[in-house]
Amino acid sequence: MDNKLMLMIPGPTPVPEAALLALAKHPIGHRSGEFSSMMAEVTENLKWLHQTTSDVLMLNVSGTGAVEAGIINFLSAGDRVLVGNNGKFGERWVEVAQAFGLNVETITAEWGKPLDPQKFAEVLEADTNKEIKAVIITHSETSTGVINDLETINSHVKKHGQALIIVDAVTSLGAYNVNVDGLGLDVVASGSQKGYMIPPGLGFVSVSPKAWEAYKTATLPKYYLDLGKYRKSTAKNTTPFTPPVNLIVALHTTLGMMKKEGLESIFARHERQKNATRAAMKALNLPLYAADECASPAITAVEIAEADKLRSVMKKRFDIALAGGQDHLSNKIFRIGHLGFVCDRDILSCIAALEVALPQVGYDNFTPGAGIAAAAKVFS
Template structure:
């Protein structure tokens, strides 16, 4: 049947009808007073979501673009940078830093495990010469479903004095990311995750401490020069042509989020996570990330001995439900269930029921029929 596609991946995520309708409006001039009013409202909404008094800048870019901007505006070539690397995206930020000539030291953990904050503490405390200029951490590692202990790592970074630069692409809007309370200097995110709108917008918040570092940062930049974004945002505008209709969508989506409230958003995502993980285990499958460090955005599943791609193909073919695959060495070995943004209890129940049928169809029936749905429903009923 047409138009029944169901996204259960960690991005892009489902888009609410009122957000889609907002995008369908006729565009307006991005230098008009009307657009400036919208930018003023959106900026206030973003500061609310980021939990910051700092400005948050909208870029016509993906989350990767937002992170690149968050690196090159505040760090110089040759500067020493610690980068947490326990998945595809931590690895990516190390590569971006190396591309710009930064002196990168990777703080590694195996894929599927969380970064150890004590390793950061040891390295930072040993740096008495203050050579480390920044620490870069992916909060929710999308490739593995691991949530790193950002709060503790940031506390060690703050004590040292380096910049704390954060990939919050799949954590912002899915779990608590109190930018100011945790002392986060640069926080980047993207529109197609917890924000519930299509890809195309990146967001960056910047602290006063980071702006001080900007004055000495010499890496050439033009489109991603955040000083230009800062200057223009003071006038409720942007330095270059923005995707106007995505800004309309952002306004509508953030309005929905404010009506739901931060605590309700976080509790909903935790509920969806707990239900998904309980259901997966009830079906005899293994969750890839440990319970204590599970992302509230995505659950990675190890279905061995069943092929992960066989499951994804059957889910797509028989139920028109999209699950995400593994990446790099884990391609074909794990699959990932997204449960962030515009996702609610019934979406998880639907996906788990389809997964049960898929497993049975592939000859994996070592569970009581309905066990997955029953486990998920129990979480919802007890929440």
């Protein structure tokens, strides 16, 4: 029998039935009054989710495109930038910044470890001539399951006074309390296939007044990703280019669901599911790749030999998709996503299936039922 696929990966994430039905509707014209009315509501709800009164712009891109837009709209070739690099995506932002001719200085940490805020403080404090134009960090490092200390790093950027903070919040926004105005974040990028609970295809960039001032003098080339165009169109409840209309219809649906659940409940749900997943892995004597104090609410990385074989068993036997490791972590870790449209039942189902699959790859260093019991204790 064909089972229903369970996506337990950090993206794409499961999509609610109501959003799937919205995707199945006949498209409407993107220059119509009906679409304009929907755009107005979506924009307002995006500001609610980001906890900002500033602009939140939608682009027809993935999360990578959103972060690239967040970099190139506010900087010029040769600008000095600090980039945090402690995983695959931090590494990517180094590459993007270098590709556009920025003067890149990296602050690194071992994969699986968080960035050290004090290292940012030291470099920023030493910059008495205020040459550093931006600090670019990944909030939730998807490749390792680590969440970086955005609040503290941002406080050091604020003390610097001149530098912008540009944040990859692709797997944290909608799962963790990213209070854009409360923290004074300048540029925050994210993607639709994560906490927003719809398929890939839309990127989001919030922009502060300080960042818009930097935009006026930024000279890096841009056209399709020129956020000024999106700002003007969004103010008129439209888009500068043809948008994926039905994705926005689906987003209208999921943002409504999120507002009904409430921000505090959304954040608490992700925290609860993270804690349950981690408790289960510990009970199964499986090493966690990230420490408890820096564990992402969106993704848990677990160490095991022959990780890809385990993922294959989970997919073939139970139709549950787990994510693998990247680069040097290939076949050394698997990653369980607990992000977006994931309920407690999904976590329990995944753990139960994992307990069955583990002996099939030669791992039996656990008491059957221990993982489920540990997760159930967190949920109860």
